[in-house]
Amino acid sequence: MNALVSMSGIEKSFAGVPALSQASLEITPGEVHALIGQNGAGKSTMIKVLTGVYRRDGGDVVVSGTQSNIATPREAQESGIATIYQELNLVPLRSVTENVIMGYEPKRLGLFLDWREGNRRTREVLARFGIDIDVTEPLGNFSTAIQQLVAIARAVSLDAKLVIMDEPTSSLDASEVEVLFGVVRELKKQGVSVLYVSHFLDELFQICDRVTTMRDGRTVSTRKVQETTKLEMIADMLGRNKDEIAADGMTDFAGAKAKKGDVLLRAENVTTGPRLTHFDLTLHRGEIVGLGGLLGSGRTEAARALFGVDEANGGEIELHNVLGQPSGPGDAISKQIGFLTEDRKAEGIVPEMSVRENLTLALLPKLARRGQIDFAREREIVEAFISDLGIKIAHMDQPIRELSGGNQQKVLLGRWLATQPDILILDEPTRGVDVGAKREIQSFIRSYVENGFGVILISSEFEELVEGADRIVVMHEGRSVKELTNPGITENILVNALAHHEEGTGSWTAQ
C-alpha cells in the first residue's frame, strides 16, 4: 500500500545534542497510527520535523509519493496536515471563534471579516464534539479540557488528509476521551489518517491500527496493534526484556495505606463565585484526598480557593487549626501549601528561564539570605530533584522550553516538592508523563504523604484517583456532594457517583 507519509533516516540535533537519529515513520492513508515512547524520546520533535516547525538535519520525508519540501507549519496545513501540538498554540484572550478560524477567516467581499459566518462555522465544528459554549467568549475563560477540544476541533475543521494529535487526551476525562475517539473513528471512516501520540497505552487498543515506538531518538519498532501487547510496547519503549518487566511488576501508588495524623486543613462551605458554591474538605497528615468530578465541577476552583488565588466570599478555611484563607500564593506558600497547576504552559513554566531557575522559583524565599540567592545550595537541590525525578535534560542551565513536555512537568512537580509543603495540591500531576515515570511519580507522592504530609489530588484519570487516593471528594457544579473512602472505591463506583449527579435531579442531598 502506498504510504501517505513516509519519513526515513531523520536526523535532528539541537546545539549539537541529537534529538533524533535515524528515526523513521510511515503512515498509510486512512489509518490511525500511534507514536509512543518515553518522555524525551523524540515524538514531538518528529512531528515538528514533519510539519516544518523544525528543519531536519538529514533524512527523507515523502508525502503522497512526492518528496516533501514543507518548510513551515502553514505549508504543512496547506498540504493537508493539520496538527494539534502538545503545547497548545491558542490565544487565550481571543474569542473561541477567533481561535478556531484563525488564519482561515471567512471574508465578506473578500475584505471584511464575516463574524456571523465565523461564529456559525465554529459552533458547527464544536457541535461535532458535543460542546455547546458561547463562542464569542475569550477562550481563556474555559478549562484546559475545553481548550484542548477547541484545538482539536480547529484542526479537524481544516479538511486534512492527516490529523496529528500530540497527547490530545492528557487533559480530558473519560467521557471527553470517548467524544474524541468518536471523532477519530469518524475521520478514519472518511479516509483521513490520524497520527496519535499518547502515554495511555490502553487507549491505543481502542482506536489505533499500528503503533511505532521510539527510544532515545530512534525508531525501534512498528507493530500492528492487534498483534501486540501492552507489555511488549513497554518493553520496546524502555529497551528492556518484557519478561524482566513482567517480573518487576508495575508498582502502584496503592491507596488506603494511610495512617491519619492531625488535621492539616479544614474547609467548610467555601464559596468563591458561581463556579465554586459549596466546598467541604478535611485533610489529615499522611493522606491523599482526591477531588473527583467532571469538567467544570469546580475542582480547580476549589484548589485556587485553598491557595488564596480566588478570594473566598463565604465559608471557612482553617490551616493548622488557624482560621483564615491565605491572602495569595505568597502567603499560602509561607503557610506550607504548594499548588501544582494544571496548565503547564500558561501557569507553570517560565519558558525563557533555565530548568534550575524554574525548579526553584517557589523556593526562592527559603534559598536566599538577605535577598541574595545561595547558588551552591540551589544547584545542590536542583541536582537532587533532577536525579530523583529522572528528568532528562542536557544540563540544568538549559532553558525549560527546550525540554519535552513530560520533562517540563517533572520540573514543575519538583518546584513544589522542593518547598516541602505540608499541604500539596496537585492538579493533574502526571499529565504528559510516560508510563514508567508516572508510576515513579505516584510512588513519590505516596512516600511523600507517608512522611506526614498531606496531598490533595485532582486528576481526570479515574484510575489515578481510585488507586491513588485514600478518600475521594466528589464534586458537582461547584459543590462537594459526596465522599468515597478507600479501600473499596472502584472506577465504577466513582463513575456512578459522578453520573448520578450529572443527571442532576436536585433531589440528592450532600453526603
Next chain:
Amino acid sequence: MDRAMKLPRRFASMPIRFHGGIAALIVLLVFNAFFTPNFLQLQTLFVNISQVATIAIVAMGMTLVIATGGIDLSVGAVMALAGALAPLIFLSDLGVANPAFGVALAIILPLIIAGLCGVFNGVMVAVLNVQPIIATLILFISGRGIAQVLTNGNLQTFSNPSFSYLGTGKILGLPFQGWLALVIACILFWVISRTTWGRYLLAIGGNERAAYLSGGPVKRVKIGAYVICAVLAGLAGLIVVAINSASDAARNGNLMELDAIAAAVVGGALLQGGRAPIFGAILGAVIIQLVKYTLLANGVEDEVALIAKAVIIILAVWMQQYRRA
C-alpha cells in the same frame, strides 16, 4: 563528557543579537575612522563618553522596566523635572548659606522626587492595571510641564563647580559620569543575576501568571522596576544640567525615551519581557550615540538623525521577531 560539552554549548547559545550589536559597533567605528574627520582623537572620545553615559543610565532603567514586559515613556520628563529642581535648591537661600548641604540636597531631593514619579508609574501599572504606555504617558506629558512651571519656562544658568562635577569631573582622565554608568551597571548586573528580586523580575516578564502562582511578589517587583528606572532618569537629568551648567526644562531629556528604548532593544531586551541585558543596554547606548555622532559629524541634519534612530529601533525589533519565529 558533560563538562567538555558545556562550554561550547553555552557559548553557542549566547544571544546572537549580542554578536550583532558588537558587529554594528565595529562597523560604526571603522566607518568613522575613515570618514569622520578627527574621529580618532581623545577629545572625541570624551565627548562621546559624556554623552553616552546619560543614555546608558536611562537605558539601564528602561531595560528593567522592559524586562517586566512594560515600558516607561516618562523618562525624559522625569529628567527635566529632576534637572529643574536641582538649581532651584542650591540657588535657594538655604543652599547658598550652606553650599555643601545645598549641593547634597540638590542631588538627593530631585532623586527622591524622581523616585516618587516611579512609584506613581508603578502603582498605575502594577496595582491599577493600566497599560504601561498609557500609565507613563501621564507623566510624559505632565512631568515636563511641571518642570517648566517650576522654572517659569526660563533657562536657568548657574556656576557651581561642585555640582557641575557630576557632568564635567574626571577620574583617571575619563569623564565622571562614564564611571558612574559603569558602577551602576555592575550593581544592577549583580542585582539581576544574584538576588531574588532580580530572579522575580525576569520570571514576571517571562510568565507573570507563573511567577505569581509561585509566590512572586509581582506588584512590589514591578513597582521597584519603575522606581529604579525613574531614579536613574532623574540622575541622568542632573548630569545633563551639570554638563551645561544650565537647566532648560524644555530641552532636558527631550526624546530621551526614544534613545533609551532603542538602546535597550538594540542591547537585547525583549519587548515582551523576561530578559534584562544590562551590559547590552550600555552597548546599545554606545551604538545609538555613535550613530547620532556619525550623522552629526558628517553634517546630516537632526531630522534625518531622528529617522535613522527610528530605523534602528525597527530593525532591532524586527530582528527579535524574526529570531523568535
